[in-house]
Amino acid sequence: MRGAPEAVPEIPHPDKLAPSLPFEETEEWYACGRPAGRARQGWKLYVPLTMVNAREVIERLAPLVLDAGLHFKYVKNIKTLRKLNAGTFGYPQIGKCFVIYLPEPDDRFIAALREALVPYRDQCPAVPCARPFGDRLPLYYRYGSYLEKHITLDGVEVEDDRQDLANAVPEGVEDALAPYTQPVPKDPAVAAFLRGYPIFQALFQQGKCGVFHAMNLASETFQEVVLKVGYHRGQVQVDGSDGCSFLRRELTFYKILADRGLSELAPALIDSLDVPRKVILVLEYIRGTSLLVHKLAGKLTIEQLERAWAMIDRFHAAGVYIGDAKLANFLATDDGDLRVIDFEAGGILGEEPPHIRTFFLNPDPEDPRLGDKAHFLASILYPYEEGRYSWEDRHVDLCAWLNREPDDDISAWALVKLCSVVEG
Numbered sequence: 001m002r003g004a005p006e007a008v009p010e011i012p013h014p015d016k017l018a019p020s021l022p023f024e025e026t027e028e029w030y031a032c033g034r035p036a037g038r039a040r041q042g043w044k045l046y047v048p049l050t051m052v053n054a055r056e057v058i059e060r061l062a063p064l065v066l067d068a069g070l071h072f073k074y075v076k077n078i079k080t081l082r083k084l085n086a087g088t089f090g091y092p093q094i095g096k097c098f099v100i101y102l103p104e105p106d107d108r109f110i111a112a113l114r115e116a117l118v119p120y121r122d123q124c125p126a127v128p129c130a131r132p133f134g135d136r137l138p139l140y141y142r143y144g145s146y147l148e149k150h151i152t153l154d155g156v157e158v159e160d161d162r163q164d165l166a167n168a169v170p171e172g173v174e175d176a177l178a179p180y181t182q183p184v185p186k187d188p189a190v191a192a193f194l195r196g197y198p199i200f201q202a203l204f205q206q207g208k209c210g211v212f213h214a215m216n217l218a219s220e221t222f223q224e225v226v227l228k229v230g231y232h233r234g235q236v237q238v239d240g241s242d243g244c245s246f247l248r249r250e251l252t253f254y255k256i257l258a259d260r261g262l263s264e265l266a267p268a269l270i271d272s273l274d275v276p277r278k279v280i281l282v283l284e285y286i287r288g289t290s291l292l293v294h295k296l297a298g299k300l301t302i303e304q305l306e307r308a309w310a311m312i313d314r315f316h317a318a319g320v321y322i323g324d325a326k327l328a329n330f331l332a333t334d335d336g337d338l339r340v341i342d343f344e345a346g347g348i349l350g351e352e353p354p355h356i357r358t359f360f361l362n363p364d365p366e367d368p369r370l371g372d373k374a375h376f377l378a379s380i381l382y383p384y385e386e387g388r389y390s391w392e393d394r395h396v397d398l399c400a401w402l403n404r405e406p407d408d409d410i411s412a413w414a415l416v417k418l419c420s421v422v423e424g
Helices: 054-067 078-086 107-120 188-195 243-259 291-296 302-317 368-381 409-423
Strands: 023-025 029-032 041-047 071-075 098-102 140-145 150-153 156-159 199-205 209-215 224-231 269-275 278-284 288-290 330-333 338-340 360-362 395-397
Touching (some): 071 078, 188 269, 188 278, 209 243, 224 243, 243 269, 243 278, 288 291, 291 302, 291 330, 302 338, 302 368, 302 409
Parallel strands (some): 360 395
Antiparallel strands (some): 041 098, 041 140, 150 156, 199 209, 224 278, 269 278, 288 330, 330 338
16 A cells, blocks of 8 residues: 655654754744844745655754844744645745744844755745745745735835735835845746747746746747646645646656547647756646536536546556546546546555655545545545645545445445545
8 A cells, every 4th residue: 555655753842952942833833033123014934844854944044134133934844834834824924934034134133044955945835926036045025015915115114015026125225235145046947938939827836847828929820839848846745846846747648648548538738848847738728627626516427437547447448647646637528528637646566656645645546646646536525624634634544434424425325436446
């Protein structure tokens, strides 16, 4: 059986960082130092962390920040870190794992901080709506409120806009940290590629990648496309894989689909770019709605489930598996077709599968074919909260589910199928 994710070092409690360290805590954060008399607004420095290096970086930085007499906060546990870097709290919050409140620039402190972060260069995700210090250091900054959602500029109270990189340093505020930064070089290959596919809408963004609605300038007629852009060090996993790794797997899988006559089951791959720090897939834009949306709207049908089930069998018959065969990854098109839209966890039967899960199943089948079907059925039967699965509890006891009474025809269908999967 395939188990839960590998264990990683837990986040240290403030008591472990310094004797008698004053702190406050919330469900997600430890806030450390003495906040009394703290400025109401100023510079905020962000140090992004990963599951692998979080404990080490926090233990390295805490004494440095305390010696400087600064207030700081950090994520309380690995669960919160996962959610933060996945974009669960919102795309602009990605990477804001260790926050230092710096009312005024301090030459010695910034130099020491930069030096302390050198071993972690190029290891951590970017903070989307903050300015980078550069040199590939995991260090970003913005100017804003420490306590509220408004800042005072020239005596006028204005909204502290945390959703836009352009407002990381608000108009009227001198960028006092700019002298400590280095320019971030842009890859000309990426820029040239994107010029051919101008983006006009972000469909969604998360820690590992962004999905965008764009147009294809090379097409002889107007053609809408979808860009999937993998983020370097985005949503880093225990094994070191990141957003670029996930999309490289998907790009490889699209080539496998073509070789095995399965391309019609997925959006067409129109173009791609694969360079060391960026992977981009250009896919056919298909109008439609996922089966998960149909389920949450009470419109999911047995006919749709049977068609999806047959598609899963067709993948398996061709010697491949989907890996993350959930309702959200089946698109019911406006013209009545059905497509699979995500292959980051896909692979060839007999090869080692990646450690990518939506649900952690018990039992978790060794056979990826049964794994596909178990994940599909789990996505039907799972009790969704506010339109999504809960990050706190994605562990599913399939055998316990077999003893439940069906709520409707959809769950009855899924429970019958689940019995055959568990017994298989």
